[in-house]
Amino acid sequence: MKTILVIEDDIGIQKQLKWSLSEFELVFAQDRQSALTQLRRYEPDVVTLDLGLPPDEANATEGLACLNDILNFNPNCKVIVITGNTDNSHALKAIALGAYDYYQKPIDADVLNVTLNRAFKLAQLEAENRALRSSNVAAQEIIGNSDAMIKACRTVEKIAPTEITTLLLGESGTGKEVFARAIHKQSPRVKKPFVAINCASIPENLLESELFGYERGAFTGANKTTLGKIECANGGTLLLDEIGDMPLSLQAKMLRFLQERVIERIGGRQEIEVDVRVICATHRNLSEMVAEQSFREDLYYRISEITLVIPPLRDRGHDIIVIAKALLHRFNDEFNSKIQGFSDCAMQAMMQHSWPGNIRELQNKLKSAVILADSKQISAEDLGLTAQSSKTATLRMVREQAESQAIRHAHSLASGNLSKTADILGVTRPTLYALIEKYKLLDLRTTESETQQ
Template sequence: MDTILVVDDDLGIQKQLKWSFTSYQVVFADDRASAIAQLRRHEPKVVTLDLGLPPDPANASEGLKTLQEILALAPQTKVIVVTGNNDRVNALKAIELGAYDFYQKPIDSDTIKLLVQRAFNLANLEQENRILARTKPGMGSVIGNSEAILAVTRRAEKIAGTDISTLLLGESGTGKEVFARSIHEHSPRKDRPFVAINCASIPENLLESELFGYEKGAFTGANKTTIGKIETAQGGTLFLDEIGDMPIGLQAKMLRFLQERVIERVGGRTEIPVDIRVICATHRDLQSMVAEETFREDLYYRIGEIPINIPPLRDRDEDIILIARNYLNQYREDFKAKAKSFSDGAIQAMLAYPWPGNIRELQNKLKSAVIMAEGSVVQAEDLGLESYENTRAPESLNLREVREQAESRAIRRAFQTAEKNMSKTAELLGVTRPTLYSLIDKYQLEDVKTGA
């Protein structure tokens, strides 16, 4: 049973909330010292906090200090502050300091129960994501929990232990190099070099010598023999980013290297054997380029023995928020900033925005937001997304509907994780097979029923 901490010095309010929160284990505190003691002892996910605490119950100073101390000790705690009817200023100040939400007296049981339920839903989701981030096998540096990204990581995990040529496809900024590094880190070559080169960033006349190296005297300025990126990656992995921008003339030499696993330096006559794995990536449509004869067909099939399509950020649902929180924590440390959470408006805006620049654009906006945010909470305007703040459909507050959606997602996720084995799916969900079949019928999960 989830635990909720009620911090209030009014015994009448304590009793009212105890009867309101019958679905939870309720613990109480009536001042800052006892609140911190209960926080340390019970580690509640949700706290309701009256800002008017002794020794200064007429003001909010003690309540705000308690809020700050709670969040300093347990920053993931969802704190709902309870204020007087005419104390909106301190309520907003509490939100700025990092409170999850606020509620003004007099207390209405149904309303505060709904606030608490939403807080627990979010706290449990965040806890699940943290656990997945720590325990998820495979592509550990890939952040995400959506079905779209899990399908891609499962595909990447299967090929990581092989030397098969892999082609990563996706829009710019989707994290193709992150996937390439993850494949390398989970391969037998993980202790050898990972060498990346962007074929679009190097002038055409220099790319060949950059890749293959050159002998002394091969051209003007070649004062010494220099090994190229391919030799540098000996025993490890070579990542050719934006392979679609490789000049057509160089593609023939690259094809020979991939087929024979030997190279010749520019100006050289000696064949040099090379043992490396090659991973390529591009945002271009290589099949169209093959049809237009701007990319060699034989090279296309050589580099793309197994293609992996990385989905754009806009198709990754709540991964957007998971990734955003990860980078928020990182940039807060980098810039010694105060920002440590997002307002509801900022979350709504991030989910509504189409992210044409994908994860790279999200990183840039978050760096700016961490620096520009006035308090501990990042607002939509800090991200430059204020026009998107109210464009996403509001989240359903109907508990039955929310529960059905959550259970349906969990069943689908477990089904895929268990590789479509019903017994394993039921085991992962902690239910019997008859119960699982009943839920599948109840929610009309035809894709699970048919094994699609």
């Protein structure tokens, strides 16, 4: 059973919560000192905190101080502030200090249970992500716990110990080099060099010498023999980033290297054996380029012995928030700032944004937001984003819509018979009538009357 620490000095409210939150195991504390004692003893993931704690019940100073103590002890704890004050200022201040959510008395058991279950779900997701990061090297480098990213990390674990040539596909900014480094770090070559070269960033007439090196006197200005990136990666891993931009004239020489694992420096005649694990990456569609004859078909099949597609940020769901929080922690350290989180509006805006620049765009927006933010929470405005309102933003609206659709669907299956509809839904007929009244589905009753006639 999930444990909740309830920090509340009113015995009557303690009893009400114990009755209302029967699906949880509750432990109680009456003041700041006993709260810390219980916190150390039970280490709960979720805490409810009454801001009006003794000896300052009329104000929130003791409650806010207790909130700080809780988050200092366990920054991952989800604290739900419960306040009886009609003025939201104290509750909003608590949110700015790092509380997960706030709830105003009087207590509605259904709403509070939903809030608590959401808090536990988020705590579970974050715990799974931390466990995933600590369980393998790939996850330490790659942040996220969406199904797509967990599958990608598992693929990294499987291919890393092999020598198979891997092709990483993904939009610009999705983290292809991060995946390549993760493969290297889990491979037997981890103690050898990891060398990356971006084929798109080097002029065509220089790329060959960068890759293969050159002998002294090979061309004007070649005053000494210089090793290329391939030789520098000997024993380790070579990442050919943006290989889709490699000139067609150089692709034949690259194919020979991949097949024979030998190179010749520019101006040289001697074949040099090189032991390198090769990973390629590109944001281009190589299949289309092969069809257009702008990329060699034989090279394409040689570099894509196994292909790993990295999903764009917009398709990674809640990972956007997880990555944003990890980046916020990094930038807090980098700029010696103390931003504690994101406003609800900011998180909504991040989830709605299409992120054409992917993680690189998120990094840029967060870095500037950390520097420019005026409060302890980053707002949508700080990020340069706008949150669009959503009609399904509240849980009540989602539930009403889902239940209405379920009733109508069951009613259709039952050919308008309300008794059969109730059986399909697993409720009694009086309960069904109550739901029809609640959601104003009165046409369903009319349909049954017509059917009976």
